[in-house]
Amino acid sequence: MFERYTEKARRVIFFSRYEASHYGSPEIDTEHLLLGLIREHKTLYRWLPKTDLKTIRQRVDEHSPMRMSIPTNVDLPLSGDARRVLKYAADEADRLSYRNIGTEHLFLGLLDEEGCFAAMLLREGGADAANIRLELVEIAKQQSMPGIHKSIGGPGYGAASGGTIEIHGVPRNAERIREAVQRCRMYNYHWDKRSWTNVDIVIARRTGKVSFNLRLADDTENFDLVKGGWKKDHCFVCRWELFESPNETDHGTGYTNGHDWLCTECYTKFWERPDFFSSSYSDIT
């Protein structure tokens, strides 16, 4: 269950078990995870400008019923809330393209389980999930993801699949790229080189939802035609942004099958070289 956890994150689980025993709780709950988390990773306080360990500990003391401590060698289960927190932490790591689950993701996982006591304490402390995610995306970029991916380990990730490929100068997880290329190849599409231009769309007046079906615009009572209203797409493989830009050809030109887009780099690197992933993996480091 904890194969993807960083060492620090594993220690958080260990400490939260200790905290639960200390409070005599029959299970590890979210507040124990929180105490374990800030005990293990003190720099996380930067995300809690309005509180400190003493205050959080005090709030947990007030919240917890008086019980006899449980010996630490008793194996306590995770509560339902705590289990969901771990699931959300894994989701956060995936969404932010981290292979490993770290203390930051556990922090976000606690916030995601909105109704739990720990999330309330974090909100009281001034935690802001959106800002934290932005910071983590930046960190991932600066450390250029492979640094994070290198410590993968665990089953299912062989040496080759744990490697990275450079796209647009940024190392990317080779396994994920390979999967995306494979999905591209599932159908016999013809990919056509084209400049990206803004696309007309139709917007439903009542819901604000967007459609590419321009025939809906005939129904002028319910739909508005917005000329050039769709202003960008992403490369299907690497998520590189494509938009109308006659000067920046790497953003302004791509290959399309009429539905999806590939950036020029992914097209030439992967699509034009069908043996890319089956060959020597020479580009994968």
Ligand SMILES: [Zn+2]
């Ligand atoms: Zn691409």
